[in-house]
Amino acid sequence: MKTVFVSSLCYDTDERVVVARLDFDGTWYHYSYTRGVLRAMYLLPFDCKAKVQHVQYWPELPPRIAVRRMRKSRSEYPRFLAWMGLDAPDAMAELGISGGIKATDSFQTMPLPERTPEGQYVTDFFTRGLWQAGLPSVDAARRLATGDRLWLIKDPLSPWCSYKLFADPDGRGPYVGYLPRLFATDIARLLDRCGSAVEVRVRQVNQDAPTVMMVLCRLTSPWPDGFLPFDGQDDFVSLASPDPVECTDEGCIECAFHRQQAAYKRGHEETAISA
Template sequence: MTADRSLVVTWLDPNRRSIMPVARLVHRGGREGDLYEFRYIRGALEAAERGFQPFIAFPELDRVYRSRSLFPFFTNRVMPTTRPDYMEYVKVLGLDPTEADSIAILGRSGGRRETDRIEVVPMPMRDEAGGYTTHFLLRGVRYIPGAEERIARLAPGERLFWMLDAQNESNPGAVALRSADKCLLGYIPDYLVTDVATLVAREVPMNVFAERVNLPPAPLHHRVLCRLEARWPDGFVPFQGERFQPIDPSPAPVAQASRAL
């Protein structure tokens, strides 16, 4: 039996430009085959006060949706394997095209589309050595003068240095990344800053590396794939904030989508 894999669905508040978690997708593999479960989390209630509306495919906030195949809402966010540029696209994400499935690709690419404000991000997991390891795409490159030019000279595996940006007007918890020669490159994604703050508060050593550097024509948001490594503290649970907790389901039966269970 394979381990459960969880992705968090986030929504961008267009007014405050802040990223809010609104739902969770869980993939479970077992002897009876794949099972996918979608449910909203409490961040969706806060986001609703800022204009977020439930997705058409999942209209009720207090329902749990299950399917034996990946919901079309998510498959439509993964590049088809028939595309001629599929192999190169998956390599840009630092994945093996012969092994990567839709969940792995969604977790790395974010499943972003130009037509909405949705992004899918992976739930950090304890690695084989018992540590905290997660991958993310460097953010905010377009807003930093000189960042793109310095990124072009980054070497795969080069260490990046994190800095708390408490005076950031958009997010006082923001964490910036710079090179060894003190050139500001971008930011750690907002969805990770709570975990980072917890690790910092517990005085856990934390290292960030440029795992893969993708030169143009790769888009700016795919330019640098980063890897964050730290020790997994005792009792630590990633994405533990109130926003990430599930909404209490209604007493009605769970909704089922795609193929019948």
């Protein structure tokens, strides 16, 4: 099972809130809302409250997520894959690495890190906020090379305990972007338990990419015993219920559609089992 979370920026507080998750079981995409949406209800205009308790099943990426992935038909798609270090199309990997960032809205996607067979915490990401950091930071980013270590230094002015990334351990010179904000709490836990074994290294620098996809990094750490990603962060918890409230509004077309999708999925699975 692969998982990405969907977050949105609250413009009045500048807080980034996780509002949904998308799971892929190899055949079906499972879309569900998380508890964060209850704090940011205005971000998603629901037609009925029943929607937040249901898992929506899709044989393809849900439209609201599909728009965050570059179309394969576009001529620049191979270059888009190369920027992410991918050799072949992979919808969930693309959403996780790219962040699903669009200039037209504030939604982003992020992966749920999984423990590797070697017992490592590994996640790939593009540095955030590089253009806003200014030209000295952009120039410093362009001088980075594959394999360079970047140092995590907490931004004392950030209300979100964000980490700036520097090319030297003392934080001298321009920083080259931020760690994605929603990883900050987990990384603080890993740093507390694993110290200098938590490493960020440059995977590649894409000189021809926009700044949001210029510096691709990989963060690695030992996976401590008992560690769970985003543990204790309420916004990440799915609201999907095993016994959800059913929508009684006959005019709610979307709920009717998802009931049909769920029925089709059950029928498809029963056919596969009987075969």
